Amino acid sequence: MKYLTGIARKDTMEISELLTEGREGKRVKVNGAVHAIRDMGNIAFIILRKREGLLQGVYEEGISGFSLKDVKEADTIEIEGMLEKNEKAPNGIEIRMETVRILSEPEDEMMPLAISKWKLGTSLDAKLNYRPIALRNIRERAKFKLQEGITRAFRDFLYEQGFTEIHTPKIGAKSAEGGANLFRLEYFHRPAILQQSPQLYKQMMVGVYDRVFETAPVFRAEKHNTRRHLNEYTSLDFEMGYIDGFEDIMAMETGLLQYMMKLFEEQYAKELDILKITLPDVSRIPAIRFDEAKQKVAEKYDRRIKNPFDLEPEEEELIGQYAKEEWDSDFVFVTHYPSKKRPFYALDDPEDPRYTLSFDLLYKGMEITTGGQRIHSYPALAAKIKARGMEEEGLTHYLDAFKHGMPPHGGIGIGLERLTMKLVGEDNVRETTLFPRDLSRLEP
């Protein structure tokens, strides 16, 4: 029997430790993957890839206590040597290598992609086919580090605002938003589906905790093969009770985005720099009515309104352009979507029930959030379900929560990969999805 007492302190250092005061001129030990070797003759640079960035090791023939031939790209190694300043090296430091210990070796030295290039100049398909390798590229992996920041900001901000995190089931008997676009499976000889949203669950949980959130995968069997659709994605969902109106929800999302940008500045400066990202100004976000937005865009860009109750993708883009040109904002809330285009639980505007008290948030002309106030009165909900020709069966438990009292409430769902895509300036959502699932892709 032995005791474990906590994290084992190691004598190997991370880059941030090397950069602390007083380390220069001292002997240090580090490990990492050999990202690249630049052989200059008597001297060679062994570039290590570590989780905090790149680190330059200097090999000097006859001085370093090993042969350069002992090390190859894609090895993982541990080195010891003197830490010195070098303004030309990553982070301004380098290690004059004395010893090397090989921790692991690749079977195949020929990488399928040139990951050590600054920009991985290859097709999206090649990147996705070799995803675990492609992501070793410093710029590629920085995108997903920023994606972490989005989820982290979402959770930390909501904890601060009194929300409770929940985990709702992804396998279910019935879905939130009707029967279309559902993946179906057999669940111990019973038909089941994969949830396309945690909507009904988070609403039920508002009756318990007032404010709840979830960050989890959702599944949509949509046959779209576009730059912005995925069949599985990560949805950042919150739902809050005791609201005075749907403006409270937009205000909360604005607060969230402000928190997020601050977190990026404080914790993800390295990644912002690697990807040359200028953060958007979210100190104020304009909100414009759906019908008004359509009108403005039609006037300004000389477009004919084909259907007043629908928004075409080009219109969405133009609203984004309009918000940028007129209000200098990358973000714009479009409010009061037509009732027909919204699910049964959306609350109709009492002043004009053809529209709902709901909204989308567009980021550079693309929808990244759908949100709104929900119906909280049981009779109103039952009437809407009936009017839509839907069955109450399968919604029993959901309706139970409303029968026994629910506060006025509403919430949002954010598509994590889409928000990342717009933030890092990509034009295909697969670029910002770790392992995308689309019509043709089930692997890796």
Add this chain to the structure above:
Amino acid sequence: MKYLTGIARKDTMEISELLTEGREGKRVKVNGAVHAIRDMGNIAFIILRKREGLLQGVYEEGISGFSLKDVKEADTIEIEGMLEKNEKAPNGIEIRMETVRILSEPEDEMMPLAISKWKLGTSLDAKLNYRPIALRNIRERAKFKLQEGITRAFRDFLYEQGFTEIHTPKIGAKSAEGGANLFRLEYFHRPAILQQSPQLYKQMMVGVYDRVFETAPVFRAEKHNTRRHLNEYTSLDFEMGYIDGFEDIMAMETGLLQYMMKLFEEQYAKELDILKITLPDVSRIPAIRFDEAKQKVAEKYDRRIKNPFDLEPEEEELIGQYAKEEWDSDFVFVTHYPSKKRPFYALDDPEDPRYTLSFDLLYKGMEITTGGQRIHSYPALAAKIKARGMEEEGLTHYLDAFKHGMPPHGGIGIGLERLTMKLVGEDNVRETTLFPRDLSRLEP
């Protein structure tokens, strides 16, 4: 057009705000759900359920500016009145109500469960059938607030330790641990499965970020109907590179548990108190070899070892009992599980390849974690796959990562609901699963 500028400041207060210095004797406004009404004749107590706990409102006939009949249980309301001290009331405060505003009303006042009782004295089945209602009980919801603390501690600790959060796909073409126990679905006319673990993905990502974690649902089509099995659960997974041995992983998990208990003390004291939980001592966790543990238990509890390469559930329980009696620990690592019982990626012990460099962590005699060091050398991995009679097909992308170099690494998976179950002292994992999925339950 209007601008949103951030969170809207409200004049309604939460309990923690009411409890700040200097509020007593002042007029305040609060909202909440009517949890219970206790009518004493000329005076009545209206107990509000708010996200931070219960709050007592005092109704005085002829003084309060409304009639008690205007308010009923399960209404959500907003009240105004004077805040006063009352040691007998929850949190030592109460509000002498002057006005009330009804925000929403239940359709059915008769609750299916007596949620305002301190202990919800009902069967597990009834609780699960009325889950969204049952969770309005203060003790029931406290369990899931603590569950939040587990996930939160997991993430915050790992961020601190340089881990990166990842999101891996749940729909796939092939699974980590073979073909058994998989839910199958049709994915655009192709066969697909639901992942039973993010194992292969997190390993591939070690090659990118060195240290990664994920908190997400996993799916297991196991036909067990026991107190500890679920068909969908939340798995807390981490995987770390550059380890010196599998002890590093146990050390990291010990550090995590220490961080978790500290977070509970600091942020979840209310819930610990509601559920009368004494936190386990995790300052040191014993680790004992699988074969040695079997031997010790056989000796101490007079049991015959039937199969030296398997652990029966009763043996697991007895190892837990042994750890408590001999080392006064609720937790115990059982190390060196037999190779036969571990998946192909487990690293065999070079000193005796019948065993692996892996472990389970038992908490009060139940496995809550499986972990270990993995094979990182491509030839060793390919040989193991061959020896097991498995196909390399379907593992191509996984093997690619190893062909092109992977550091020594390992990790763990924690079952969130099981850990919660043991922490709060329940004996059925469904008690600590928000909406459980088992052989018979697909709803709510």
